[in-house]
Amino acid sequence: MRKPIIAANWKLHKTVAETGAFLNAFLPEVTGIDDVEIVIAPPYTALLSATGKLSGTNVTLAAQNVFYEERGAYTGEISPAMIKDLGCAYAIIGHSERRQYFGETDETVNKRIKAALGHGLKVIFCIGETLEQREAGRTNKVLKGQLDGGLTDIPIDDIVVAYEPVWAIGTGVTATTGQAQEAHAFIRGVLQKKYGDKAQGVRILYGGSVKPDNVDDIMACPDVDGALVGGASLEPDSFAKLVKFRRSQK
Numbered sequence: 001m002r003k004p005i006i007a008a009n010w011k012l013h014k015t016v017a018e019t020g021a022f023l024n025a026f027l028p029e030v031t032g033i034d035d036v037e038i039v040i041a042p043p044y045t046a047l048l049s050a051t052g053k054l055s056g057t058n059v060t061l062a063a064q065n066v067f068y069e070e071r072g073a074y075t076g077e078i079s080p081a082m083i084k085d086l087g088c089a090y091a092i093i094g095h096s097e098r099r100q101y102f103g104e105t106d107e108t109v110n111k112r113i114k115a116a117l118g119h120g121l122k123v124i125f126c127i128g129e130t131l132e133q134r135e136a137g138r139t140n141k142v143l144k145g146q147l148d149g150g151l152t153d154i155p156i157d158d159i160v161v162a163y164e165p166v167w168a169i170g171t172g173v174t175a176t177t178g179q180a181q182e183a184h185a186f187i188r189g190v191l192q193k194k195y196g197d198k199a200q201g202v203r204i205l206y207g208g209s210v211k212p213d214n215v216d217d218i219m220a221c222p223d224v225d226g227a228l229v230g231g232a233s234l235e236p237d238s239f240a241k242l243v244k245f246r247r248s249q250k
């Protein structure tokens with residue numbers, strides 16, 4: 001049994017006050033839900049205030065990224081120990097926006113994952129193809145390359161994979177259930193070759209324009225074990241609806 005995860009990636013949104021207002025509205029909506037892991041990744045600046053509000057609740061805190069060095073002359077970076085200290089259980093690593101705008105590569109993603117695991121964090125490891133790569137028929141090759149590169153010398157136990165087709169992120173265009181299931185099954189197959197039967201226990205999230213009106217269809221795909229959500233996670237009502245996706249389909 002793979003326990004589903006519904007995760008909010010707030011990206012560059014929300015001050016401390018806005019985070020507090022969101023949680024005040026959201027937490028009562030999801031009290032007592034224990035068949036889904038609920039994860040929220042605010043910006044770094046709101047982690048400390050969020051951790052106070054989340055203590056004793058069923059919602060887990062994540063950071064949107066983490067650097068691979070522990071300390072030193074790395075202006076602007078944040079270490080795994082620092083986010084652990086703020087109560088994060090997860091770090092999102094390898095998001096396509098990090099790859100696209102901040103020069104992250106499979107190699108730096110791999111180093112970040114190693115550092116995060118080394119500090120007892122769990123990792124939401126993001127992969128996904130661009131539209132150009134999909135149209136050129138290279139989706140599987142790209143996904144395999146990202147999995148091989150990102151997971152070099154890494155045990156799978158504390159990794160959650162997020163499949164996020166770049167063309168579906170923030171565009172309103174969702175992958176069809178067929179496209180999502182095909183990619184997720186392919187990813188699980190690659191993990192099966194690398195890790196054997198442990199692959200059956202790995203949660204693989206879908207990300208890319210997930211909304212209350214498409215979450216049930218996406219979650220019904222057999223190899224989709226959750227969602228990583230940007231835009232539709234910013235409003236408490238909308239994110240609570242996602243957490244309450246239709247269970248009977250699973």
Ligand code: PGA
Pocket residue numbers: 009164168169170171172207208209210228229230231232
């Ligand atoms: P979106 O973002 O839900 O706004 O498409 C998803 C993500 O980037 O994780």
